[in-house]
Amino acid sequence: MAIDANKIVQDCFDAVRDCITNLNTLNIIVAGKTGVGKSTLINSVFREELAETGIGRPVTRNIRRISKPDFPLVVYDTKGFELSEKVQREVKDQVMKIIRDGFACKDINKTIHCVWYCVNAASNRIEPEEIEGLRELGNENEMTQVPIIVVLTQCISKKRCQDLRKVIEEESLNIIQVVPVLAKDYEIDDEYVAKSFGLDVLIRVMGDALPDELVDTLQNLQIVSLEEKINRAQAAVVTAVTAATATGASPIPVSDCAVLIPIQITMIAGIAAVFGVELSKSLITSIVTTLLGAGGATLLGKTVVSNLLKFIPGAGSVVGGVISGATAGALTAALGETFIWVMSQIFKGEMSEKDFSTKEGREQMSSKFKEQLSLVRTK
Ligand SMILES: Nc1nc2c(ncn2[C@@H]2O[C@H](COP(=O)(O)OP(=O)(O)OP(=O)(O)O)[C@@H](O)[C@H]2O)c(=O)[nH]1
Ligand SMILES: [Mg+2]
Known part of the structure; x- marks a missing residue:
């Protein structure tokens, strides 16, 4: 199945907006x-x-x-x-x-x-x-x-x-x-x-x-505790990792890795809502294209996944043509943590949204992602 990066970006953008629009209203009395x-x-x-x-x-x-x-x-x-x-x-x-x-x-x-x-x-x-x-x-x-x-x-x-x-x-x-x-x-x-x-x-x-x-x-x-934002964002990652792992319980043919994308989009939207940082289409585009490892608009699931698997210890290659639940979970966890890192950088004002569209910014994001992939446990 072909993965269309433009569609992912659009879906992600819509999901973030929906997630923020659907937040319940907090009512407080200050006396x-x-x-x-x-x-x-x-x-x-x-x-x-x-x-x-x-x-x-x-x-x-x-x-x-x-x-x-x-x-x-x-x-x-x-x-x-x-x-x-x-x-x-x-x-x-x-x-x-x-x-x-x-x-x-x-x-x-x-x-x-x-x-x-x-x-x-x-x-x-x-x-x-x-x-x-x-x-x-x-x-x-x-x-x-x-x-x-x-x-x-x-x-x-x-x-x-x-x-x-x-x-x-x-x-x-x-x-x-x-x-x-x-x-x-x-x-x-x-x-x-x-x-x-x-x-x-x-x-x-x-x-x-x-x-x-x-x-x-x-x-x-709130804009006073990055730690609390990260804690809550990590809960969204855990939920997504659980779902991705379950999806891969019967190993997913690599050609069908797109089934993980909706889970990951929901996770991204959840994290973005918690950070309360404006998320433009261009930032989402940089993230998607950088992390999928190619700049083209249409990507093949197989190439993408086999490139990523190289970084996960013990994940093996795609020779068998399938990825396990653990690997699906690991990919999702690494994506979530990398996105939390991006949001944190923007929140702290250490990097701007624009920085992530520069070559240097993309490289930083990409190495963060690889680092996360190498950290996860697949067993
Ligand atoms: N530096 C500093 N000034 C403060 C702080 N809290 C209040 N102030 C000052 O104290 C004054 C009153 O603060 P407000 O926040 O207007 O007080 P309020 O409770 O809203 O007052 P009302 O609206 O009249 O009921 C202002 O001049 C503030 O700048 C603080 O944490 N740090
Ligand atoms: Mg007042």
Whole structure:
């Protein structure tokens, strides 16, 4: 069977787009007094400046709902209120109402998935009323079970925010964790800048607390933890490797290797969705043509596969005319890992999409792929 590279590129492009369009919407509530750093936090964690540029509409007197077209995130923000004890209670009731309404509609895209309750660590203390407010919120949330994370914002002194963290933890509130963060570098004076930290922990804690249907969305949106993106992308690789191995359980004639392509396309789409990096047709083309080992538009399965098999220890040659399940799995794993590497390079800004269409970039990609092939175990 002939493998048409143009068709693969198009199918891959469509699959990525579909995968991203079909992501569930993540809904979070970000609460806390005015000036604690809610907007800064939202803008630092997610890949679009939602807090400043998103379209806001007031939901209640104290809460606005921010979203953007084609962006799978809704933030409920308690914006700009000096919270007196009375207003604090009012906000808590409104937050609970949003949580309950979401819970009642039983639609994954409308329920509230997480609450970030922000406390400013720069003030070094948390008022008793705020603790009581949190306690009530935690108790009222008993049935709805939305994970509540207390985010200590503007943690300039790590030592002092650890102390504040302990104080809050000792209150045995119904929250999942207290996470200290500094969302943006903080310039103390010309000589000393406190480095931002903790946002990756916030994402890890949140990822662990979310239902699986929302983890792809979270990873797509967040820009603070490459490690978490890679972890999730590797889950897509494992799924594809399992499927490819099963497909090859009765050895696949090399001429039919194209049966693996849909599995691999699904994997590529899953990885791309997790990275949230724009994936153009030209980048997909570079990847496909480079990894298939030829620049032509139409490739023969047999040539491609026999070229690749040379790199897999123990895979043998195509003399027998078939590849085993293990080899099919190995090819798929190497492709997945190489694509994760490409996405990581782009995410870190170390290589641009354009770099992968240059000779040098292609060579790097190709040697990464061969390296991956030689690493996999075929037995
Ligand atoms: N350097 C630095 N500045 C921060 C950080 N968090 C907040 N700030 C500053 O603190 C001020 C208030 O932050 P915002 O993010 O606007 O606070 P907010 O909670 O959204 O405030 P309201 O919208 O009024 O409720 C801004 O000047 C921010 O630049 C941080 O992590 N690092
Ligand atoms: Mg704000």
